[in-house]
Amino acid sequence: xTESNKPILEVKGLKTHFFTxxxxxxxxxGIDFSLHKGETLGIVGESGCxxxxxxxSILRLIPSPPGKIAGGQVLFKGKDLVTxxxxxxxxxxxxxxxxxxxxxxxxxxxxxxxxxxxxxALRMHQNMGRKAAWERAVEMLKLxxxxxxxxxxxxEPFQLSGGMRQRVMIAMALACTPEVxxxxxxxxxxxxxxxxxxxxxxxxxxxxxxMGVIMITHDLGVVAETCDTVAVMYAGNIxxxxxxxxxxxxxxxxxxxxxxxxxxxxxxxxxxxxxxEGSVPSPYNMPxxxxxxxxxxxxxxxxxEQQPELIEQNDGVKVRCWMxxxxxxxxxxxxxxxx
Amino acid sequence: xxxxxxxxxxxxxxxxxxxxxxVFFIMQLVPGDPAVLLAGEGASKETIEAIRDQLGLNRPxxxxxxxxxxxxxxxDFGVSLKNSQPVLDEILVRLPxxxxxSFFSILITIVLGMAAGIIxxxxxxxxxxxxxxxxxxxxxxxxxxxxxLMLMYFFSVKLQILPVAGWDSILHVILPALTLGAGxxxxxxxxxxxxxxxxxxxxxxxxxxxxxxxxxxIIYKHGLxxxxxxxxxxxxxxxxxxxxxxxxxxxxxxINGLGRMIVDSIxxxxxxxxxxxxxxxxxxxxxxxLIVDVLYRFFNKRIELN
Numbered sequence: 001x002t003e004s005n006k007p008i009l010e011v012k013g014l015k016t017h018f019f020t021x022x023x024x025x026x027x028x029x030g031i032d033f034s035l036h037k038g039e040t041l042g043i044v045g046e047s048g049c050x051x052x053x054x055x056x057s058i059l060r061l062i063p064s065p066p067g068k069i070a071g072g073q074v075l076f077k078g079k080d081l082v083t084x085x086x087x088x089x090x091x092x093x094x095x096x097x098x099x100x101x102x103x104x105x106x107x108x109x110x111x112x113x114x115x116x117x118x119x120x121a122l123r124m125h126q127n128m129g130r131k132a133a134w135e136r137a138v139e140m141l142k143l144x145x146x147x148x149x150x151x152x153x154x155x156e157p158f159q160l161s162g163g164m165r166q167r168v169m170i171a172m173a174l175a176c177t178p179e180v181x182x183x184x185x186x187x188x189x190x191x192x193x194x195x196x197x198x199x200x201x202x203x204x205x206x207x208x209x210x211m212g213v214i215m216i217t218h219d220l221g222v223v224a225e226t227c228d229t230v231a232v233m234y235a236g237n238i239x240x241x242x243x244x245x246x247x248x249x250x251x252x253x254x255x256x257x258x259x260x261x262x263x264x265x266x267x268x269x270x271x272x273x274x275x276x277e278g279s280v281p282s283p284y285n286m287p288x289x290x291x292x293x294x295x296x297x298x299x300x301x302x303x304x305e306q307q308p309e310l311i312e313q314n315d316g317v318k319v320r321c322w323m324x325x326x327x328x329x330x331x332x333x334x335x336x337x338x339x
Numbered sequence: 340x341x342x343x344x345x346x347x348x349x350x351x352x353x354x355x356x357x358x359x360x361x362v363f364f365i366m367q368l369v370p371g372d373p374a375v376l377l378a379g380e381g382a383s384k385e386t387i388e389a390i391r392d393q394l395g396l397n398r399p400x401x402x403x404x405x406x407x408x409x410x411x412x413x414x415d416f417g418v419s420l421k422n423s424q425p426v427l428d429e430i431l432v433r434l435p436x437x438x439x440x441s442f443f444s445i446l447i448t449i450v451l452g453m454a455a456g457i458i459x460x461x462x463x464x465x466x467x468x469x470x471x472x473x474x475x476x477x478x479x480x481x482x483x484x485x486x487x488l489m490l491m492y493f494f495s496v497k498l499q500i501l502p503v504a505g506w507d508s509i510l511h512v513i514l515p516a517l518t519l520g521a522g523x524x525x526x527x528x529x530x531x532x533x534x535x536x537x538x539x540x541x542x543x544x545x546x547x548x549x550x551x552x553x554x555x556x557i558i559y560k561h562g563l564x565x566x567x568x569x570x571x572x573x574x575x576x577x578x579x580x581x582x583x584x585x586x587x588x589x590x591x592x593x594i595n596g597l598g599r600m601i602v603d604s605i606x607x608x609x610x611x612x613x614x615x616x617x618x619x620x621x622x623x624x625x626x627x628x629l630i631v632d633v634l635y636r637f638f639n640k641r642i643e644l645n
Contacts, residue, residue: 001613061548094550101549106542111564111638172550 007034008212009058009097009180012084014072016057018048018283019065025283027237029052030072030311034178035212040203042215042227042244044259050236051216055182058214059099076180096126098173100310102185102200104165108157113169115141115153118175125176142170144201170201177209184216199226208297220263224248232256235280235291238310242317252319254296290322298323340636347632353627358621359411362614363404373420373608394420411618417611421604426615429600434619436506437596440519440588441581447520448527448577453570455524456531460566461558463536471528478525483584487518487591501595504593515592519584523577530573534566541565567638575631584621 016028028050035041043051056062058074060081076097081089101107109117118137122128128136134153144167157165168184173181183202185312187195203226206213215226223230223244230247232240232255239252248252251257258276278295281287287294293303302322310320322328375382391397395406410417416426455475491514495503502511507604532598538544539562547561585598597616604612 059549061545090551090553092551093548094552099549101542101546103542107546109543109547109561109565112561119534120552124551169546172546 007036008077009035009214010073010075011054011058012056012073012075014054014074015070016053016062016067017070018067023284026236026286027067027283028057031231031236031238033231033238033241034123035214037179037212038206038210039229040206040213040227042217042223042230044217044220044223044230044231045313046280048283049233051218051233052184054233055099055184055214058182059093059097061093061099074117078131094121094173094178095176096178097180097182098176098178099182099184100166100169100173100186102188104162104169104189107169108165110157113154113156114160114165118168118172119154119173121175121300123132136175137171140175141168143205144168144171144175145197146171159270162190163198166190166194166198167201170198170205174205174209178211180212180214181206182214182216186215187222188217188219195222202226220259232259235286236283237291237320238318239292239320240318241271241310242319243248246315246317250317252313252317252324253321254298254323255292258295290320300328302327340633343636344629344633347629351629355618355622355627356408359408359614359618360404361451362617363407364400366610366613367400369605369608371608376608377420407614416615416618419604419612419632421607421612426611429612430597430615430619433595433600437585437589437598438623440512440515440585440596441578443516444518444520444581444584445523445574445577447516449574451520452524452527453531455528455564456459456570457535457558459528459532460535460539463532468532472532473586475525475528478521478528481521483518484521484587484591486521487514487588490514490518491591504591506592506594506596506610511592515588515594515611516590519581519588522584523580527570527573530570532568534569535562535603538562538566543626564638571631571634571638575628578627578631579624582624633643 011031011033013030013032014028015026015030018027019024031050031054033041033043035267043054045051053062053067059079060069061107062069066251069082072082076092079088081092084092106335108114115134115137118140119128119130119133122133122136123130126133138149138153141153145162146152152160152164157168160168166189170186181202186202187198190198199222202213205211213226213323215222217223227244228244230240230244231238232253234248234255240247240251240256242252247256248260251260261274262276264273276295281291281294287304289302289304289306290296290299290308293299296303300322308320308322308325310318311324312318313324372387374394374396376388377390378387394404398406407417414427416430418425419429455471458571459471464469465498489504494501494514501514502508535558539558544557544561547557552561582598586602587595588594589596589599590602597620601613601616601620603609604616
C-alpha cells in the first residue's frame with residue numbers, strides 16, 4: 001500500500017434519497033470516507049444498506065427521477081462531482097473513475113463485439129483513432145488474461161463465459177487507466193475458483209496502475225483478502241470504519257460483531273450458524289435513534305432517542321455507537337449507583 | 340449465413356405448393372360458375388357446356404389442380420377467362436405498381452413509426468410522449484378506407500395540392516402510401532417505444548453510462564440496436580397486412596395494381612387470374628419474410644446458435 005497524505009477521492013456527508021409515492025427513501029444518509037492512491041477500501045453491508053447506491057452516486061448514475069443526491073460532496077482532484085456539469089461528469093466516467101458491475105452476464109451489450117465495447121471508451125476519452133483504439137482493446141484483453149485476444153475481441157458477449165465476461169468488464173473499466181476503480185460486487189455472480197482469479201487480477205492491476213479501489217461487497221472473505229480499510233454500512237449509514245485487521249481482530253459496533261459471529265467457523269464445532277435477530281428498518285421510516293437499536297443486544301433508552309455520531313477512537317477506529325461514548329460510561333456508572 | 344439462406348429458400352417450396360392448393364380449392368367452393376359468367380346471360384345449356392369443355396372445367400378437380408401446378412412451375416400461369424390474355428403478362432404489368440406503393444408505405448411505416456417511438460421513449464410520460472401515443476392510437480383505430488377518403492378530401496379537394504387518384508407521378512404516391520402505411524407506423528411506434536423503454540433499463544445501458552458514453556450514442560448505438568429486434572418482427576408482419584391493405588387502397592385511389600386486379604378477378608370468377616395474383620402476392624410475402632429473417636440474424640447473432 002503506497003499512501004500519500006492527500007486522498008484522491010473524498011466523500012463528505014453524501015446523502016442520496018429517493019422521492020417516491022410512498023415517501024422519501026433515505027437510501028444513503030450522510031456518509032463520509034476517503035480513498036488514497038493505491039488504497040483498497042471495502043464497503044460492506046447486507047443487501048439494501050446503501051452500498052451500491054453509494055457507488056452509483058459517486059459517478060452520478062442514480063436513476064433520476066426518483067433518485068437524487070440530496071446533499072454532501074464528492075471531491076475528486078479538487079472538483080465536487082455533485083455540482084459539475086453533466087458534460088464534465090461524462091469525461092470523468094470511465095476515464096478517471098471507472099466501475100465494474102455485479103452481473104457480467106447482463107452488463108455487456110449483447111449485440112456489440114466486446115472489443116468494440118472496450119475501444120469505444122478509448123476513442124471517446126483518449127481521442128484515439130479507430131485502429132489504435134482497437135489495438136489497445138486487444139492489448140487490454142491480453143492484460144486481463146484472455147487467451148487469443150485478437151479472436152475474442154471480435155466476439156459478442158454470448159460467446160464468452162461468465163468469468164471471461166467479467167474480465168472483459170475489467171478490461172473495459174481499466175482501458176483508460178483510471179485513478180479510481182469502483183468494483184460493485186465484482187465476484188458475486190461467479191464460481192468460487194473464478195472469484196479468486198478475478199480478485200487476484202484486480203489486485204495485480206491495482207499494483208501496476210497504482211489506482212485506488214472501492215470494493216463493494218457483502219462477502220467478508222473478499223474484504224479480508226483485498227481491503228486495506230473497511231467501512232461497514234447499515235441502513236444508509238457507515239457504522240464502523242477501520243483498518244481491515246482491526247475490524248477482524250476487534251469489531252466494536254454490535255452490528256459488525258454480529259456480522260463476524262454469523263460467519264461459519266472452521267475450528268469450532270457449530271450446530272447452527274449465528275444470526276442477527278430482527279430485520280433492517282424500512283428506508284421510508286427510519287427510527288429517530290440508532291438504526292440498529294431494535295436489534296442490538298446492548299440497547300439502552302438513549303439508543304432509541306438519539307442517533308450516535310461516527311466517532312474516532314484512540315486507535316483510529318471510527319464507530320457509530322453510544323457504547324463508545326462518555327455518555328455511556330457516565331450512564332452505566334449512574335445505573336450502577338442506583339442499584 | 341449462406342447455408343441458412345439456401346435452407347430457408349428450400350423451405351419456401353412446400354409453402355408455395357400449399358398456397359396454390361388452398362387458393363385452387365377455395366375458389367372451387369366459392370359460389371358462381373365461370374362458364375355461366377363467360378357465356379353471358381341467357382346462354383343456352385349447350386354453349387355453357389361447350390365453354391366448360393374448352394376450359395377443361397369438367398375434368399376431375401385433382402387433375403385440374405395438378406395440371407395447374409405443373410404449368411405454374413413451367414412459368415405458365417394460364418390465360419385470363421375474361422380476355423384470354425396470359426395471366427403472367429397482366430401480373431407483370433400490375434406488380435411493379437403495387438411493389439412501388441408497398442415500398443413507400445413500408446418506408447412510411449418504418450421511418451415515421453420508429454422516429455415517433457424513439458421520441459416517445461426518450462422522455463416517457465412527457466407531453467410529447469402522450470401526444471405521440473394518442474396519435475398512434477388513432478392511427479391504429481382509424482379504418483384505412485375512411486382515413487384514405489379523409490386525406491383525399493383534405494389534400495386533394497380542399498387544399499388541391501395533391502392529385503385525387505391515379506398513378507402517374509411521385510405526387511400520386513403520397514396519399515395512398517400514407518393511407519397504407521399509417522396503421523403500420525402506429526404499431527411500429529408503439530412497439531419501438533415499449534422495446535426502447537425495456538432496453539434502456541438494462542444493465543448494459545448503465546455500463547455504457549458508466550463508461551462516459553454520450554446520451555445520444557447510448558440511445559442510437561446501445562439502445563436502438565437492441566430495441567430493433569422485436570420491431571423488425573412487427574415490420575415483417577406489417578408486410579402481410581400490406582397485401583390486404585393494397586386491395587383497399589388501390590380501389591379507393593383507382594390504382595391499377597395487383598390488389599385491384601385480384602378483386603376485379605374475384606368478381607368475374609376469373610379463376611386463373613385470382614390464382615396467379617394470389618400466388619405472386621404470396622411469393623412476395625415469402626421473399627419478404629426471408630429478408631426479415633436474414634436481417635434478424637444480422638442484428639442478433641445469438642440466433643445462429645439456436
